[in-house]
Amino acid sequence: xxxxxxSSFSVSLILYLLSIFLSAPAVKFEDCxxxxxxxxxxxxxxxxxxxxxxxxxxxxxxxxxxPVQFMLTARGLHDPHIWETTVKLALxxxxxxxxxxxxxxxxxxxxxxxxxxxDWVIPPINVPENSRGxxxxxxxxIRSDQDKNDGIRYSITGAGADQPPSGIYNIDPISxxxxxxxxxxxxxxxxxxxxxxxxxxxxxxxxxxxDLYIYVIDMNxxxxxxxNQVYNxxxxxxxxxxxSVMQVTATDSDDSTTANGMVRYRILSQIPETPISNxxxxxxxxxxxxxxxxxxxxxxxxxxxxxxxxxxxxxxNNFGLSNTATALICITDxxxxxxxxxxxxxxxxxxxxxVNVVVTNLTVVDKDQPHSPNWNAVYRIVSGDPSGxxxxxxxxxxxxxxxxVVKPVDFEMNRAFMLTVVVSNQAHLASGIQxxxxxxxxxxxxxxxxxxxxxFPVNPKMIRFEEGVPAGTTLTVFSAQDPDHFIxxxxxxxxxxxxxxxxxxxxxxxxxxxxxxxxRESMYVKNNMYEATFLAFDNGSPQASGTGTLQIYLIDVNDxxxxxxxxxxxxxxxxxxxxxxxITASDTDADPNVGPFVFELPTFPASIRRNWTISRxxxxxxxxxxxxxxxxxxxxxxxxIVSDSGNPPLSNRSTIRIKVCPCDNNGDCSATGAVAAxxxxxxxxxxxxxxxxxxxxxxxxxxxxxxxxxxxxxxKPLLIDPEDDVRDNILKYDEEGGGEEDQDYDLSQLQxxxxxxxxxxxxTGVRRxxxxxxxxxxxxxxxxxxxxxxxxxxxxxDGLRAADNDPTAPPYDSLLVFDxxxxxxxxxxxxxxxxxxxxxxxxxxxxxxxxxxKKLADLYGGGDDD
Numbered sequence: 133x134x135x136x137x138x139s140s141f142s143v144s145l146i147l148y149l150l151s152i153f154l155s156a157p158a159v160k161f162e163d164c165x166x167x168x169x170x171x172x173x174x175x176x177x178x179x180x181x182x183x184x185x186x187x188x189x190x191x192x193x194x195x196x197x198x199p200v201q202f203m204l205t206a207r208g209l210h211d212p213h214i215w216e217t218t219v220k221l222a223l224x225x226x227x228x229x230x231x232x233x234x235x236x237x238x239x240x241x242x243x244x245x246x247x248x249x250x251d252w253v254i255p256p257i258n259v260p261e262n263s264r265g266x267x268x269x270x271x272x273x274i275r276s277d278q279d280k281n282d283g284i285r286y287s288i289t290g291a292g293a294d295q296p297p298s299g300i301y302n303i304d305p306i307s308x309x310x311x312x313x314x315x316x317x318x319x320x321x322x323x324x325x326x327x328x329x330x331x332x333x334x335x336x337x338x339x340x341x342x343d344l345y346i347y348v349i350d351m352n353x354x355x356x357x358x359x360n361q362v363y364n365x366x367x368x369x370x371x372x373x374x375x376s377v378m379q380v381t382a383t384d385s386d387d388s389t390t391a392n393g394m395v396r397y398r399i400l401s402q403i404p405e406t407p408i409s410n411x412x413x414x415x416x417x418x419x420x421x422x423x424x425x426x427x428x429x430x431x432x433x434x435x436x437x438x439x440x441x442x443x444x445x446x447x448x449n450n451f452g453l454s455n456t457a458t459a460l461i462c463i464t465d466x467x468x469x470x471x472x473x474x475x476x477x478x479x480x481x482x483x484x485x486x487v488n489v490v491v492t493n494l495t496v497v498d499k500d501q502p503h504s505p506n507w508n509a510v511y512r513i514v515s516g517d518p519s520g521x522x523x524x525x526x527x528x529x530x531x532x533x534x535x536x537v538v539k540p541v542d543f544e545m546n547r548a549f550m551l552t553v554v555v556s557n558q559a560h561l562a563s564g565i566q567x568x569x570x571x572x573x574x575x576x577x578x579x580x581x582x583x584x585x586x587x588f589p590v591n592p593k594m595i596r597f598e599e600g601v602p603a604g605t606t607l608t609v610f611s612a613q614d615p616d617h618f619i620x621x622x623x624x625x626x627x628x629x630x631x632x633x634x635x636x637x638x639x640x641x642x643x644x645x646x647x648x649x650x651x652r653e654s655m656y657v658k659n660n661m662y663e664a665t666f667l668a669f670d671n672g673s674p675q676a677s678g679t680g681t682l683q684i685y686l687i688d689v690n691d692x693x694x695x696x697x698x699x700x701x702x703x704x705x706x707x708x709x710x711x712x713x714x715i716t717a718s719d720t721d722a723d724p725n726v727g728p729f730v731f732e733l734p735t736f737p738a739s740i741r742r743n744w745t746i747s748r749x750x751x752x753x754x755x756x757x758x759x760x761x762x763x764x765x766x767x768x769x770x771x772x773i774v775s776d777s778g779n780p781p782l783s784n785r786s787t788i789r790i791k792v793c794p795c796d797n798n799g800d801c802s803a804t805g806a807v808a809a810x811x812x813x814x815x816x817x818x819x820x821x822x823x824x825x826x827x828x829x830x831x832x833x834x835x836x837x838x839x840x841x842x843x844x845x846x847x848k849p850l851l852i853d854p855e856d857d858v859r860d861n862i863l864k865y866d867e868e869g870g871g872e873e874d875q876d877y878d879l880s881q882l883q884x885x886x887x888x889x890x891x892x893x894x895x896t897g898v899r900r901x902x903x904x905x906x907x908x909x910x911x912x913x914x915x916x917x918x919x920x921x922x923x924x925x926x927x928x929x930d931g932l933r934a935a936d937n938d939p940t941a942p943p944y945d946s947l948l949v950f951d952x953x954x955x956x957x958x959x960x961x962x963x964x965x966x967x968x969x970x971x972x973x974x975x976x977x978x979x980x981x982x983x984x985x986k987k988l989a990d991l992y993g994g995g996d997d998d
Contacts (some may be wrong), residue, residue: 142806148845159778176202179219179309187219220255232871253416254342256326260349261318268302269313269929271346275308276330278604280337285333288344290326301326301346310344319347319385341794350387356395356442358382358457363440364461365421369430373423377412377461380419396447400439400456412438412461416447421459430463431499437461451764467559472497472570479554479576480535484543485584491577494533496555502531505559516551518773522577524553535575544617552577586612588680592663598687599652604645605633610667610682611642621670628679629665631656635682636668645683654688660686660722688724690778694718697788703758705765711799713756714749715788717774723779727752732773734785744770753870756788765792 172181174307179202180190201371206215242283253993257271267791286308291609292300301324326344331337358380363376370497388393396416402409421438438459445452473496474797480492500506511524521539526532533555540551561567590608614621625642627635634648644666652660662684669677694717719726728751733741742926756770768790775783793801808844974991 158279170206170208173207174202174219176200185498186219201546218255221435254344256345256347257347258347259316261316261351262353263312263315265315267315268313271301271310271312272344273307273309274328275328276328276339279308283333284338285331287329287331288326289329289787290344290494292321292324292346293326297321303328308841316348317388318350319354321348322350323347334783339633344781349747350390350392351455352386352392352445352451352659354385354392355445355453355455356382356384356444357455358440358442361457361458363459364462365459366426366464367423368424368464368466369428370466370468371423371428373425375423377421377423377748379421380440380457380459382419382443382455382457384444386444391445391448393444394446395442395444397441398447400441402439404433405439406433411436412827414440421461428463430465430501431469432483433463435460435462437439460631465504466562466801467500467508467557468562468565469499469506470561470565470568471507471555471557473553473555473573475573476570477576478535480576481578481814482537482541482581483580483582485540485581487537487540489537489639491522491535491537492575493527494535494553494555494575495530495572498531498557500557503528504674506557507531508558508559509555512554512556514552514554516549516575521549522551522962535577541579542615543579544615547579549577549579550577551577581618583619583670583674583676584615585676585678586614586668586670587678588612588668592683593679594661594683596685596687597650598689599650600689600691601646601650603647603649607644607646607684608682609641609643610666610680612678612680614670616670616672619672621667623670624875626667627664628667629663631664632662634662635664640858642666642668650684650686651723652688653692655877657686660688663687689727690721690780690782692720692725693774693782693784694726694729694774695726696772696774696783696788698788700789701756701785702791702801703794704799705763705792705800706795707763708795708799709756711757713788713790714753715746715756715772716753717776721778722774726776729754730781732775734771736775740770746772756790763792765794775840787959813979 155303171183173753174180177188179187179200181187181204201218201220204217204219206217212222217606230500255474259271262268276284278284282521285305286302286303287305288301289295292296295304300311300314300316301310314894324344324346326340326346328344329337329341330339359382360380361376363380366847367375367377380397382395382397384393384395388394394678396417397414399412399421399845402411407427408425411423411428411736413419413427414421417500419442421440438461440459441454441456443449443452443454457822462833473494478492478494480842482489482491494511498507498509507525508528509531510527513524515523519539521537521541523533523538524535529533535551535552535553536776551574552572553575555663556567556571579687593610595606597607610625612623612625614623617694625637626639627637632648632651632654634646634650635644635766637644638656647847654662656662664682666680666682667677668676670681697716704711715731717727717729717731719729731746731748733746735741743758743760743763744752746756746757748754769787771785771787771791773785775781776895796802797982800853848934973992975989978989978992981989
């Protein structure tokens with residue numbers, strides 16, 4: 133069947149009759165060799181066919197009430213075959229049954245054309261959708277040449293006949309008349325492909341099955357449908373005409389290649405109609421809404437409601453179907469309204485010595501969109517506060533300026549302030565908008581006098597005294613002053629903090645006296661300094677008080693005897709050269725009431741000096757050692773007299789506890805000897821050994837447990853294959869090259885440098901850090917006005933040198949030298965390669981290389997005119 137359809141085809145076209153010109157959709161034709169070079173010849177001089185298969189009218193057709201039928205011949209330019217078919221033209225909606233057409237296939241041969249076997253072919257059938265009947269409606273009659281008696285039976289198969297949706301088409305098995313049984317809907321199914329069969333009474337096939345193509349002709353039965361019923365768009369206020377706002381889109385289920393599916397847009401209404409009724413327009417084909425007039429002001433109209441209509445039939449309101457949608461256009465705010473203070477002068481009061489107090493609120497009016505940078509106010513104090521006592525914070529809700537005290541003010545210094553305040557927005561004003569005179573105002577601030585606490589002129593106050601002064605000694609007068617000069621008040625004193633309870637203060641005049649001895653070595657004295665805090669308060673209303681700190685620097689006196697260090701030691705029972713005990717002393721006094729110290733052994737008992745001796749090492753250290761060669765192991769308490777260097781010196785008799793024990797060859801006390809020297813009994817030794825054994829057992833058990841746990845962990849299988857474990861692996865996915873900066877190439881590197889003269893003679897200027905320096909240059913560069921009139925390489929190099937010496941040029945406009953590979957090249961210069969052609973080189977082929985080579989084509993191309 134496929135070969136027969138290729139060998140002969142039939143076309144039935146539904147056309148609209150125009151006034152002069154009649155055209156039809158193109159019909160493609162392909163021969164068996166898939167060649168598209170086909171020539172068409174029409175038997176009717178009124179109609180012709182273009183090479184692309186389009187049927188058109190050569191002249192005006194007066195009447196098409198009846199179908200027009202003519203023969204069309206197709207022939208390949210390089211193929212001897214000739215193909216014929218019948219074309220039938222009719223007005224849309226005037227269908228006539230198409231009879232079965234027999235087509236002769238002709239083949240060229242050496243003896244000319246000869247007839248081939250006749251095949252039955254059914255031209256394509258066009259059926260309009262939504263037909264009102266009556267049904268069944270006859271479409272075509274199928275007859276076979278073999279039907280010379282009543283023994284042929286016809287049938288059809290395919291979707292729409294015996295396959296879902298079944299029952300739409302049927303055929304009279306005897307007459308071959310094919311019918312449509314119900315209205316069709318092109319939007320559900322636009323075409324049907326059936327096959328017609330002819331068999332004899334025994335079921336034997338008498339004709340090859342033929343393809344039936346049924347096309348449903350579109351009718352305008354669907355309205356355009358908007359994708360959304362409500363569209364939201366925005367445009368800034370003050371936008372110029374032609375500014376894009378938004379786009380609306382509607383689709384039509386009808387055939388988009390016909391007027392039935394071609395949608396056009398228009399605006400029906402605009403609410404409100406301010407300042408004019410047509411502030412917007414819409415592109416009839418694309419649905420783009422743009423502004424058509426100036427005057428958008430958000431402060432007057434913040435939103436427009438535009439009704440948009442979409443109509444098919446190319447916008448024909450008489451025949452097309454329409455639908456509407458709503459476009460909500462929001463006018464966005466720009467800072468076209470400066471903030472304005474509500475009054476020209478503000479006033480407020482503030483008590484002295486208070487901070488973080490709001491003096492007054494500065495109210496402002498701004499017509500721009502609230503809580504936006506165009507509305508948020510920023511306040512500044514431009515004069516009247518040189519010391520920075522005040523600042524203005526903006527209330528984020530009300531946009532008011534809160535004038536706040538950040539540095540205490542003194543009534544006795546300044547009784548009033550006159551400030552000048554300026555307000556602006558976070559965002560800059562739009563172009564062409566000037567600041568308002570009402571953006572500046574004055575603020576008058578009155579300072580209120582309050583009862584201030586007494587102040588100690590020197591705080592803290594330091595005095596120096598020797599320690600040990602007797603009780604009742606007057607140290608100083610620690611008095612305070614009342615800063616309220618305009619009020620007569622009395623100041624009284626009391627003690628607030630005295631850690632050692634050494635001092636007292638006179639209630640009326642602030643005189644400090646001692647109640648006990650001052651001890652520099654007391655725990656309350658830090659670095660020879662003792663601190664006490666006192667309170668001064670007035671009789672104002674309300675009462676105010678201030679504190680002052682008195683620091684007493686205590687000068688040391690020699691009131692503490694030295695103490696021997698160490699208090700315990702051990703030594704070998706046999707006298708050896710290294711059997712010595714180094715001793716020193718500690719004194720809580722300060723220099724010069726400390727060392728050098730004097731160490732002595734007492735004369736009683738006599739055995740002390742008989743068995744021991746002391747030799748001085750230096751001013752602070754001495755050595756205690758055995759005088760005899762052997763002393764029985766045991767514990768001995770040796771008294772030592774230590775004296776300091778004070779005036780007069782103080783002495784102290786201290787006792788050092790020495791353990792004498794047997795020693796090993798190295799001179800160290802043995803364990804047994806140490807125990808014996810310590811006087812430990814058998815029970816104590818056994819207890820020590822048991823503790824040591826228990827401790828070792830615990831350590832051993834812990835080691836065994838750790839080993840066992842390690843084995844269990846190693847024996848436990850992993851949940852995943854170690855090779856697939858990516859926790860400690862570095863996955864390398866891809867490496868991409870550098871960015872656009874890596875694409876800058878230095879063309880001069882392609883030439884072998886003959887010399888460095890062009891570098892040394894480079895104009896002076898600031899050299900980039902990414903270029904190899906050659907010679908020192910001055911600060912300012914000199915850019916040449918015209919490039920070197922040489923070849924393109926010199927032109928580029930001159931431009932690069934000029935850019936390198938231009939401090940205003942961006943970094944990417946510089947010559948990037950990534951590495952220096954030495955001078956010269958064994959390969960020689962590229963410029964030494966000469967063209968094999970003689971004469972002037974033709975660069976016109978650069979025009980065919982695309983837009984990237986357009987610059988080179990403009991420089992080198994152009995022929996003789998350039």
